[in-house]
Amino acid sequence: MAEVNLRRVVKRYDDVEAVRGIDLDIADHEFVVLVGPSGCGKSTTLRMIAGLEDISDGDIMIGGDVVNDVPPKDRDIAMVFQNYALYPHMTVAENMSFGLRLKRYPKAEIKARIDEAARMLDIEDLIDRKPKQLSGGQRQRVAMGRAIVRNPKVFLFDEPLSNLDAKLRVQMRIEIKKVHQKVRTTTVYVTHDQVEAMTLADRVVVMNKGRIEQIGTPQDLYHKPATRFVAAFIGSPAMNFLPCQIEEIDGRLHVRLTERIAFPLPSSRAARYKDVKPDQKLLLGLRPEHITEANGHAAPGVETFDAMLDVTEPMGMETLIYFSLAGKQVCGRVNPNACASDGEPLRLAVDLNNMHLLNEITGAVI
Amino acid sequence: MSTLAIDKAGPSRKVKYGSMSRDRAWALRWSYFFLILFAVFSLTPPIYMLITSLKSSAEIGAATNPWWVFHPTLSNYVELLTSNQFLRFFFNSSIVSIVVVIVTMLISVPAAFALARMKFWGSATLATGVFLTYLIPDSLLFIPLFKMLAVFQDLTGVTLLNRWYVLLFIYPTLTVPFCTWIMIGYFASIPKELDEAAIIDGASWLQTLTRIFIPVALPGLIAATIFAFTVSWAQFLYPLVLTTSVDQLVLPVGITTTLIKGDVFNWGQIMTGALLGAAPPLIIYAFLMDYYIAGLTAGATKG
Numbered sequence: 001m002a003e004v005n006l007r008r009v010v011k012r013y014d015d016v017e018a019v020r021g022i023d024l025d026i027a028d029h030e031f032v033v034l035v036g037p038s039g040c041g042k043s044t045t046l047r048m049i050a051g052l053e054d055i056s057d058g059d060i061m062i063g064g065d066v067v068n069d070v071p072p073k074d075r076d077i078a079m080v081f082q083n084y085a086l087y088p089h090m091t092v093a094e095n096m097s098f099g100l101r102l103k104r105y106p107k108a109e110i111k112a113r114i115d116e117a118a119r120m121l122d123i124e125d126l127i128d129r130k131p132k133q134l135s136g137g138q139r140q141r142v143a144m145g146r147a148i149v150r151n152p153k154v155f156l157f158d159e160p161l162s163n164l165d166a167k168l169r170v171q172m173r174i175e176i177k178k179v180h181q182k183v184r185t186t187t188v189y190v191t192h193d194q195v196e197a198m199t200l201a202d203r204v205v206v207m208n209k210g211r212i213e214q215i216g217t218p219q220d221l222y223h224k225p226a227t228r229f230v231a232a233f234i235g236s237p238a239m240n241f242l243p244c245q246i247e248e249i250d251g252r253l254h255v256r257l258t259e260r261i262a263f264p265l266p267s268s269r270a271a272r273y274k275d276v277k278p279d280q281k282l283l284l285g286l287r288p289e290h291i292t293e294a295n296g297h298a299a300p301g302v303e304t305f306d307a308m309l310d311v312t313e314p315m316g317m318e319t320l321i322y323f324s325l326a327g328k329q330v331c332g333r334v335n336p337n338a339c340a341s342d343g344e345p346l347r348l349a350v351d352l353n354n355m356h357l358l359n360e361i362t363g364a365v366i
Numbered sequence: 367m368s369t370l371a372i373d374k375a376g377p378s379r380k381v382k383y384g385s386m387s388r389d390r391a392w393a394l395r396w397s398y399f400f401l402i403l404f405a406v407f408s409l410t411p412p413i414y415m416l417i418t419s420l421k422s423s424a425e426i427g428a429a430t431n432p433w434w435v436f437h438p439t440l441s442n443y444v445e446l447l448t449s450n451q452f453l454r455f456f457f458n459s460s461i462v463s464i465v466v467v468i469v470t471m472l473i474s475v476p477a478a479f480a481l482a483r484m485k486f487w488g489s490a491t492l493a494t495g496v497f498l499t500y501l502i503p504d505s506l507l508f509i510p511l512f513k514m515l516a517v518f519q520d521l522t523g524v525t526l527l528n529r530w531y532v533l534l535f536i537y538p539t540l541t542v543p544f545c546t547w548i549m550i551g552y553f554a555s556i557p558k559e560l561d562e563a564a565i566i567d568g569a570s571w572l573q574t575l576t577r578i579f580i581p582v583a584l585p586g587l588i589a590a591t592i593f594a595f596t597v598s599w600a601q602f603l604y605p606l607v608l609t610t611s612v613d614q615l616v617l618p619v620g621i622t623t624t625l626i627k628g629d630v631f632n633w634g635q636i637m638t639g640a641l642l643g644a645a646p647p648l649i650i651y652a653f654l655m656d657y658y659i660a661g662l663t664a665g666a667t668k669g
Contacts, residue, residue, distance in 0.1 A: 052562050073568035085559035089581040098577075099567035150567075 002063030002153040002186060003028045004049060010057035011044050011210075018044045020210040021058065031180050031187045035197035036207035036233070043158060045207070046190045050156050051075050063153055078147035079156040082163055084139040086131040086146075092118075093127045096146045110149075117148040120182060121175070137168045141175070148183060155180075157189040161196065173199055194234050198222070206230050223354075228283070228363035231356060237288050237320060240330045243360065244284040246276045255284055255357070257326040266301030266353050273357055276366065285356030285365070288320065291332030293340070294349040301353040312340045321346070412641070419443070419638040426633050442638040452639065454613055455620030458530045459643070462616055463598040465534050470541040470594040475587065477542075478549030479575050483561060493550055500543035508607045511536065515608070530614045533605055537598045544597075545590040552586030553579060588654050596647050617643045 004026040011019040019041040026032045034042040047053040049060060051072035059066050067075050078099075086095050093114055100110045118124045121141040131139055140160060147155055160176070161169045177200055180187055191197055197204045198218040206213040206221065206229070214226045225231035231239045245256050246265075253270040256262040265273065276282070294304040310329070313320040314336060321332045321340050332348060334340050357366045418426060420438045430436060446452045480486075481493045515526050526532040556579060564574045580587060605619045612624060621639040625632045 050562075050566060052565070072562075072566045077566065079563065079566050081559040081563060083557060083559055085557065085563040087560065087563075087578055087582070089584075098564070098569075102568045102573065146563075146567075 003030075003061075004154055004186060004188065005061040006045070006049075006058070007061070008058040009045070009048060009055055009060060011041070011048060011053060012056040018210055019048070022207075022210075022212050024205060024212065024215070026186060026188060028186055029184045031189065031200060031202045032205060033189045033191060033197040033201035033203075034205045034207055035191055035194055036213075038192060039209075040207040041210040042190045042192075042205075042207045046156055046158055046188060049154070049188060050077055050079050076153045077156055078150045078152040078154075079158065080140075080143045080147050080160045082159040084131070084136075084143045084163075086139055086142055088131050091128050091130055092123065092134070092142050092145075095131070095142055096149050099146070099150050113149040113151070114145075117145040120148065120179060121145050136164050137172060140164065140172055144176070144179065148179065151185075153186065155185050155187040155189075157187065157191075159191055160189075161191070161193075169196075176200060195236065198234065204234075206233060208233075224365075225285075225356065226365055228285075228358050228365070231285050231358070231365065235287060237331045239356070240284075240286045240288065240291070240328070241358070242284045242286070242326045242328050242330065244282050244326070244357075245278065245280070246273055246282065246357075247278050255282075255352070255355070257284065261305060261326070263303040263350065263352055269301075269352060269355065269357075273366065276357070281360040282366075283358040283360050285358055286330075286350060287354065288331045288333045290351040290354045291330065292349055292351075293334040293338035294347040302349050302351050304347055304349045306345055307348050308345050309340055309342060312342055412644070415637040415641050418633055419641055421634055423632070423634055442634040443642075446635055446638050446642065451612060451624060452620070455615055455617045456642075458615065458620075459599060459617040460646075462530060462533045462537065463595050466537040466541060466598040467591055467594045469534065469538050470545050471587070471591060473538065474542050474545040474549055474590065475580065476575065478546045478553055479571075479579060481546070482550045482553035484571065493547075496543050496550075497547045499539075500547065504540065504603055507539075508603055511604075512607055527608060528610050528614055530609060530616065532608050533598075533601075533616065536604050536608065537601060540601070541594040541597050545594055548590045548593070549583065549586060552583045556582055592647075592650060592654055595650060599643075599647055 004024075006022055006024040008021045008023060009019060010017065010021050022041075022045065024032075034045060036042050044053060048055050049062075051067065051070065055068055060068060062075055062077070087098065090098065096114050096117060097110045100113065114127070115124075118127055121144060123138060123141050123145060126134060126138060126142070131142070134142065140163075143160070157176075161172050164172060173196060176189075180200075189196075189200060198221075201218055203215060204218055204221050205215050208229050214221060214230045216224070221230055221234045225234065225239075228241070232241070242257055247254055247256050247262070249262065249264075253265045253273060254262040255265060307321075307323040307325065307330075309321050309323050311322040313322075316336070318333050319336050319338065319340050321334055322329055323332070324330070334346070334348075338346070340346050358364065359366060414433075417433060417435055419442050420435045420440070422437065422439050422441060425435075425437055477496070481489050481496070512527070515532065519525055519527060526535070560578060560582070561574050564578045569577065600618060601616075602618045605616045609615055609619065612620075615623065617639070621636060621643065625636045625639060
């Protein structure tokens, strides 16, 4: 087991920079998820850690040793691929033991390790089958088993659940988490699915256009996004962004959305935004769960307004509502018993204690 | 209004289903027609050969029905199979074909692996180049090849002309490019992650080739093997030009040069020899047919 460190790592393809100098420190036993849209450089970063791609600049360290020029087989890593990459002509046991057999481990030890991994992944009955006789979920378990038996310093997962259907994905997500709780191997996991990232990670690394946007715990990223990209990427449905300005009315800071709508800021927020210039172009960031039906009780920082609902989406445990505000479509989450229906007005409450204010031009959260 | 719509929909649906099955029936009729035509066309010569091989020279010369054997005899088979000369041809053909297949596989499998997987400078151009060499007809190459071998003999004193083993050097020029091309296509259809997984598991390039790629691409490998064997076994022009002594001849050339004396055609034995000569590829095809078809089509469907 080991920590993984990236120092100003760059990957250039001809004149395109896929990864633009990223720094990342992954602690021993940590589960880190790289997340971002396609083409953000997350897979390239993982493949550079694996040694499947050369790095153009910078250093990669595994367990304190620089491994820039170390071939993949000597890095002591194991990788799980999106399409499983099981050897089709070998049985499950042969697939899992391939690496150990190449390294000429004693037969008894190989068998012991396979048995243990098979027990952990609940694939003991499948051990003599060929990959084509397995379902997608079973194949992914075998692929994980192949990684586990190697007992490597680092696990690398490259979108391992993307080929599975939604239900199985949730199930395998839990399996992966359980496996990590047992073996505690340092793990780097790549996905484009922010839910996977949030649920699995000790820390999430959000990447965009070859750079790291933000590193933090799932809670940090959700509640304290550093940039508009992170704020928009993490969370589903996505955060609402409304053009706004800060202005002082009767000695109190307000956030003005339209000529008719201006909400007074709660005191904690007012203190933070006191230096914002009145003419600065800003965005108000509000998560859907902070726009709910008004319940008649006044609370500090909670403001109410009337909205005409365009569309409602009953989800069972909640109802998503869509309406127009300040020229934008806004999403809110209301109680399913709130009598929200298409084309009907509803009195809504915004919780400004959880608002975000962003610089519209730079996208930075203020 | 609504009844009109229903009236309209009714017959048009009927016609549609009817035309579907009628189309299919016609397609099947045409398929059978052409398949039978093709079968008759390609099976007539071997059947005629079989009939003739069972006749004595006298019966072949007689003005009887050429499609029927009145006095069947195995004398042609007995004579050929007990003739040292014919057995020599058979032996020469066998050893040449087997060695050529081995040499071809030893060259084209690693070559295809390198061209398909180890991206190096000029690998794409080289892959195309390999295939282009296959497109040059052997009828264009045999004169310069003969000249080269003659010059080589003059310079080194090593005699290759008129020796059966010269074919071991010549045939691979035909088989290697095509087999390499087949194997490139086949290797390219293996997902990239498979060799990456092998590399991470600690396999060297050679181990990746022998323990992953060759087993996975076995159908393609068998297709290439059959091709190499067939080409070597049936090759006529090169051995005709490069070997002349009777004990150096391979089967196709041996049959035509020794069984045709001037304008005397020993038809019974020619047919027998041709049938016996066609037997080994036929037997190999019969056993490996499923693999062969899988090998030629898998690259196309797997993408």
